[in-house]
Amino acid sequence: MKLGGEIEKLSEDGLGVISNVYIPFSYPGDEVVVLRTTRRFGRKIAVDFRVLRESPLRKxxxxxxxxxxxGCLWQGLKYKEQLRLKAEAFERTTGIGADIKGSPRVWGFRNVSNFIVTSSGIGLKEYGNPFGVVDLHECPVFSKKTPEYLRSLRAFLVETGLESWDLKKKRGQVHYLQVREGKFTGEVMVNLIAHIGPQMEVLEAFKGYFSFADSLYWSLKQDKRDDPRGDARLVVGxxxxxxxxxxVTYLLHPNSFFQTNSYALSLLLKAVEDFTDGVKVLDLYSGVGTFGIWLAKRGFNVRGVELNPFAVEMxxxxxxxxxVEAVFEVGRAEETPIGNYDTVIVDPPRRGLKEAGELLVKSGVENVIYVSCNPRAFKLDYENHLKKTYRVEDAVLVDMFPHTPHVEGVIKLRRKG
Incomplete structure (x- = not known):
């Protein structure tokens, strides 16, 4: 039975909604007819629909x-509307009204892309289909060089005869190609994630087809999980x-996390700097030192704590x-003694602070900066823990993820008097 009407709102994950049916790639003001749905994660998702009249928000x-x-649910939206909708969604979830800073570039901004290599195509996952892969030939949000990277990969696979990964049967030899670009340095890293180690002739072909790379890795993947991770081994470069x-210079490695939008990163770093009080700073969940190094370069006394030993090494x-003389240590955030710090920065994983929230409440720290791309996790942390002791003093949003519903929030919390 057909369902139709005008999209009046978007879900938290950026889908158009009509009568409890969720419609990807649709926007407020679109008039649509839904022909077929499927049920995923307890929701009806449109898998076949037609746009009868386009919203004025479209481009x-x-x-x-x-x-x-x-990859890009919102690429059909005008960019200024993307920003408006993100700010509105953040306020709906958290109750906080905040200015939003747009990305200086909305094309070619991603500094990393993970191309899945499968028997049904090479590229990125198809929306809503766990076994579907879009056979890419371009990716304008990543790089204008994407066609070159993919041509090199396809030619390498043809010459070597290596078997692509089968998503359904969970077997094969080559699973992902990860490419990183230093947007401001021009340097390129290529990392092949495979379930086998390379033979000498395969390595020679690999080096030949990706000779443009400044750094070339082969990562041995020993599990069947569908993620671009493995034991990274330097091949050349x-x-x-x-x-x-x-x-500020940051070193990038296949196994280290770094913010994906190089052009908007300075906006995020400056927002954190602007909210930082005093001199002594504790950087919890410090990762590879993205915030800590920036602040130390500007004269702050920084100590970072991070659970991942490799990230601490980086x-x-x-x-x-x-x-700079910033100190970085391996440790669990929820077990870190919080001493006499002027500001604590927290950039927790998507699940939020959880127990570490109580640690902050019991500390004497006046100023907390909460950085998150998950406003729902912030809301839970604030309502369940931080609200006892802290109030929201200021907030700013930075669009690190153009053409998606996601946004990075920086919230300044001040201890109540």
């Missing part, structure tokens, strides 16, 4: 894969590539490269 998408690829954000290298 022509740049990518030819839009509407199928799961530099062990790291560099990204430079307004005078943070220490970043401190050395930038000539």
């Amino acid at each position: 022509r998408p740049r990518c030819g894969h839009f509407g199928k690829c799961g 530099e062990p790291y590539i560099r990204e430079r954000i307004e005078g 943070a220490r290298r970043n401190a050395e490269v930038n000539g």
